[in-house]
Amino acid sequence: MTTQPDTSAAPKQTGFAATDVLVNEFDGGPDTVQRAAGTPEELQPHTELGLKDDEYERIRQILGRRPTASELAMYSIMWSEHCSYKSSKVHLRQFGDKAPRGTRMLAGIGENAGVVQISDDLAVTFKVESHNHPSFVEPYQGAATGVGGIVRDILAMGARPIAVMDPLRFGAADHPDTARVLPGVVAGIGGYGNCLGLPNIGGEIVFDPTYQGNPLVNALSIGVLPVERLQHKEAAGVGNIVVLLGARTGRDGIGGVSVLASATFDEGAEQRRPSVQVGDPFMEKLLIESCLELYDAGLVAGIQDLGGAGLTCALTETAAAAGTGMRVWLERVPLREASMSPTEILASESQERMLLIVTPDNLERVLSVAEKWGVWATAIGEVTPSGEDGSPGRLVITWNDHVVVDVPPGSLADDGPVYARPIREPADLILLQADKAETLPRPSTGDELRETVLRMISSPNLCDKTWVTEQYDRYVLGNTVLAQPEDSGVLRIDENTGLGVALSVDGNGRFARLDPYEGARLALAEAYRNVAVTGAEPVAVTDCLNFGSPEDPAVMWQFAEAVRGLADGCQQLGTPVTGGNVSFYNQTGAAAIHPTPVVGVLGVFDNVARRIPMGFPAAGGDGDLIFLLGETSCELSGSEWAWVTHGHLGGRPPKVDLEAERRLAMLMARASEAGHVSAAHDLSDGGLSQALVESCLRRNVGAKVALPDDGQSAFVHLFSESAGRALVAVPRGHDKAFAALASEYGVPCAPLGVTSAEPVLEVRDQFSLPLDEARAAHEATLPALFGGVAELANRHGDPEHAADPTAPAGPDRGDAVLTTAASGAAMETAAPIEAEGIPAASAAEVKEPSPGGPIDPTA
Amino acid sequence: MRIGVVTFPGSLDDGDAARAARIAGADVVRLWHGDPDLHGVDAVVLPGGFSYGDALRCGAIARFAPVMESLVDAARGGLPVLGICNGFQILCEAHLLPGALTRNQHLHFRNRDQFLRVESTDTAWTNGFTDGQEILIPVKNGEGCYVADQRTLDQLEAEGRVVARYIRGNPNGSQRDIAAITNEAGNVVGIMPHPEHAVETLTGPSLDGLGFFTSVLRALAGASAGAHAGGHQ
Incomplete structure (x- = not known):
């Protein structure tokens, strides 16, 4: 060598x-x-x-x-x-050098996929891989064979593949080429995975102009095997x-x-x-x-x-x-x-x-x-x-x-050949980091905040992704306990004992662009937290490192920093990197994509029956108590808010405290075992505002909250993207025990309010948002962009009801992403269509999301 | 009672159908497409999936599998048969049920939790439901749009052979919102949504799917009690 x-x-x-x-x-x-x-x-x-x-x-x-x-x-x-x-190679060695000791890893980097023992006789194997370039050239087959390839890696370890997940990144949502690539990729993933009989339990769908000429199609698969069948x-x-x-x-x-x-x-x-x-x-x-x-x-x-x-x-x-x-x-x-x-x-x-x-x-x-x-x-x-x-x-x-x-x-x-390629910090990084989002003009009145919430939840990155995910089979094999849009996919592995796993996969190219070391740790922290809030114990990591050309020293610096960040982070959290994939040359011409480390975290449940879903439970009596875990600072740089409302990317990403993440995870596992928590949702893109809306919409349960009076403005509380936070609902009678547990683990725990049978999200002294209105804004975006509503409307020969595909404008143009007016117009088309017996999700028909959540067995 | 679940190459929900039958209280016998022997089962489920990769048309090749030759004869003789999704497609291709299932009108695969109204409780697979009962079970298909000529549709309606209809939204454009139908004798039922995915609180949107499997056990118990009493089918 x-x-x-x-x-x-x-x-x-x-x-x-x-x-x-x-x-x-x-x-x-x-x-x-x-x-x-x-x-x-x-x-x-x-x-x-x-x-x-x-x-x-x-x-x-x-x-x-x-x-x-x-x-x-x-x-x-x-x-x-x-x-x-x-x-x-020279960088990836850190994953081995810094690997935490005493883990359950049976096979690691260098094998087709890492293998982690989860009980005396069972192990799981999981890995994420890229199929970026083929999917740009030929979206359907590129994405389909991406699924096929990662599934064979899992199979080669002796495992039966049991699920797939797909972290996807596309160019601007309203760019004409995105309309070519995204439907093909989604159909390809569905066409292959559905036909293979593997449930698709989660992933990501991210839009950003940086991926315009180079979408990222990553595919993760997980399998299970008896230990001796390795x-x-x-x-x-x-x-x-x-x-x-x-x-x-x-x-x-x-x-x-x-x-x-x-x-x-x-x-x-x-x-x-x-x-x-x-x-x-x-x-x-x-x-x-x-x-x-x-x-x-x-x-x-x-x-x-x-x-x-x-x-x-x-x-x-x-x-x-x-x-x-x-x-x-x-x-x-x-x-x-x-x-x-x-x-x-x-x-x-x-x-x-x-x-x-x-x-x-x-x-x-x-x-x-x-x-x-x-x-x-x-x-x-x-x-x-x-x-x-x-x-x-x-x-x-x-x-x-x-x-x-x-x-x-x-x-x-x-x-x-092995190359120690030259690395050099990007020349523009200092200026980029100096251009902070914390100084941008902000909304302040209740009405402005309300309008910002609506604009955010209808923006392409934060909107409802059902248009995509309903093209995937999430039920097949009968072991899916939680699937998208939940924080993690949760699978039952053993029907007798309830032994199971949780899986989440996350990345944030904007944070990594601002600071690749911290960006990689933030991706790790988010995936780790997504697993933790379900109550599972995070145990292992896989990664897909998507970068530009390694021959560009600036890209190579980003890569080196990201690997160092991820290796350090995994060492600190005690979760080894078990395998993964590097995808270089993600660039068209001279412009590289944002460095995009995508991190998958595997968690284990002794019994999946104790998993915590993300939606507030149907409120009986006085409702459950809502708490905010973790600390909120004014951290807006790289945030979804800065991007959606100002088209801004600059400053430094939120700080990561992995020790705090670890304590939060331990708290959630203990609380889950004790049955103290009825719902939990991680706070990440879009901050508290997004988490509250999603937790309410999941089961059409309202909430009345008051933002903490701690000197931070209502705006910062709602839209800051500080790491290490989660929203939880606690049944009455459990609140004291839960608060005591939080204090034992040193996790800040602030009471926010209560869930409510009235389908309204009310933020005291600020605004009140009926869930129907929030749902309309949240769900209209992708159908308007990619055809659902327009296609059905056109089929009924009613051009007035056809959504205008040109209405939403993406942040790359510097326009508002999707104004509430536009999303409202799109939604108006849904109502009359539904009246004719064509499906359109409405608040009324959402009985119970699935899979997951306690279900009325009398139904 | 022994319920057979057939596995074709490309069957995907065979394990789920077997689990559902087991939860309902049946003994499950796995049947193989290449083996014409039905192994003396009392009822058969043709599960969902993509038998033979949906080559030619969904179900078009499965229809010619050796197991189908005996199954068609047995079904004509009264053996209860439930075809779910791809199984429904196979039953139509085998002419045990009328009509056909075509590409969803919106051209996408669609997986969602779907409300149905049970409209016939005279069949072997739905006798445990009440007339007009609304149930919630997952639907997931790319080619689930039920079509037949007007006369057939009218006949199905007139004879009470529409077993279940989509309500609160039609997920695939099926004519007259048809989700499930039965043959004249009521022993063969084809259903597009997946009752086998709604049998456990942990993994399903409801427990409504169990009713299909408990119904057939009840029908079989009734039939065998009748047989012991010297009666006839």
Whole structure:
């Protein structure tokens, strides 16, 4: 392994179609090892494949000759940023170095996904990954295969996948291209996940112009396994058979990781569509069932999923992990197109495939399980010994008796280049941090505050996301206890004991732009808090680090700071990073996205029956008491308020006190066990105002509150985004015990008011907001932008009722986001439509949100 | 009582249907699409999902599965069969029920908690409800828009074979708000929403879905009591 500074310029953008280069083998047959040895001077397209000159020279040194066309393609893939982590490796080591001791981690970074033990005999595995570039080029398939890929990672650990979540970031909500990308991405996630039978239990939908040319489509999956079923990827056991299981191999996705994921976009982006894979969720479902049957029958010696980098990655990683060699007959690979060259077969990223290592004795049984499920299974090779001198074996691949590859597998999988890239704080950061939002003009009267609340709850980032989430199945498998819009997704794992998990995934690119170190810790704190307020104990972390080009020192500085922040934060909270993904080159042209570390936190419940939902419970009698936990400071920089009302981004993000977060989490777990809390909601984007509105709307329960009289203005109380806070409802009779518990844990606990059967949010001395009006503002935004209301109205031939898609204006134009007038107009269209029997959510029909919450069993 | 739950390649809610039947008090027998043997079950649930990846049309290929050959005969002989979502689609493709389920009118997959009104309590699967009872169970489908020609629709209405209708909003554009129908004998019911997802307070919006499974157990108990008494079906 070498470390070399990389000072070369940005990669040359040629706009080529990946297939043009890769199929360009010499006339009359494939480029063989023999031929490569005889034609050392032949020019090879290494630059077009994303390899630097010095990297190409290293390949020649390793092989002692020029690489064959197939070998060159394999090195370009495996040494790409996506596969080799060459720019991030030196930083990511901190996650291991600073990992807290004594955790429940069974497998960590470097595996397909981290595995965490949650009981004597059960473990869960979870991971978040990016599929950003494919989803921009081809939103439906890009997003769909993002789900498919992360699910196979989970499957490869021996787990049954049990849920997915999707943190999504798009450009301005009203930008025409967002109307292209978002519906496609959402349909792709739904189309794949729904068909796979995995509930979608949460995620994020964020709009910001920074993601205009580069949306972020991250996908998280979680699975469960008996501890003893944990699988490994080592291709151990000389003479064992290498079996390719699943879909046939086609020409899709060639160059996906090297062309799409490891370079910035330019004008030629649409020509890269062939680099996007095409998904078949039905095949993946069969693949899942057949793999699980194989695991349970003990027929698998080693397994690796085929994702980015396809067969190349799976063959080299399984062999390298075991130190063995491998002999592969490429013509045995079942193909969709018979004319595929060996290079194409090796580079294809066709989906729904797994590589198995099985003993010769078990081969027949493996093939019959595959046949039962109607899945292709083909013995394509065998494990060969390491060298007589103890050196690792070689990966030898033939195609119709031509030797097209003969390499040491470790040189591809482990010995890729490692760069300590130059880092430099962005030149504009000091000025940006000096431009604080705390000095912006604020609303002050009750009427102004009321109007601001309405404007905020209807803004694209804070509005109701049902238009998206109802396209996802959240019920399948029957273990979803809480799902979006709750703070965390909560799943029951064991039906007998109630053992379960909570999962939340969060990020804030604006905070990270203002301070990447603190931004990463804030993302961690928010996800941690979202898990904690349900009553679960947070235990482990996964991350998806979305950044611009690592060749830009300013981006690299942001990355280094964010990793340092996250590693420090995890150390302090005692929650190890178990795995994740780095996504670089998220930029179009020179403009990088805001640095966007997305953090997933896993929590554990001994019994999910004690989970705390976010909505105020239907008020009986005098209502429950509402408390605000944590401390509110005047922290408006980077806030949603600054963005929505002023289009402002500047200053320093809110302070993070992870010790306070930890105490809050312990308080919530204890309170949940004791049954002291009937509802809890984390305070984050949009502050207290947003939390109050959401907690009220969830079950159409009102609240009467008085803001604390502590010197802070009503405005600061309502819209500051100080971390470490939560809103809780406490049943009468429990308030003293709860307050005592809060005091024991040192969590500030201020009484705010009571829940109320009257469907109104009343803030004493400030304003009163009927929930119908709040709901109308909150729910109209996405249907107006993406078609729901307009589409239904148009279908009824009533153009007057069609929502005007041009009405809302995004903050990137410097306009008001969505004025209350506009949202009111959009809502007016819903009423008459509903009267005709077409669905439109209304306050009246919301009986009980689901899943979750205590339910009237007499219904 | 033994309730069979069929698994096709691509069935997704088979585990949920089995759980619901178990909670209702049945013994559950898992049936396999490739095995024509019904293993002597007293009733069968065709669960939701995407059998055969919805290739060609939803349910179009499942209809030809070996298990369906015996199931169609058994259903014609009076075996209670409940088709949920994809199961409903399969029953229509197998011509055990009239009409078809097409793409939702708004073209999106939609998952929400849905109110229904039970309009026929004469079937094997709904005898435990009261006429006109309003229930809340999840709906989740992309192709749940029920269509049939006018004469068929009129006939279904006239014969009291509309088992349940969507109320307070139609989630997919189904004609006459139809959510569930039955055959002439009342032993075969197809329903688009998912009663198996409303059987536990922890995970469902209500317990209303249990009624479908307890109904069939009651119908079977009644039938077997009748049989022991020397009666006939």
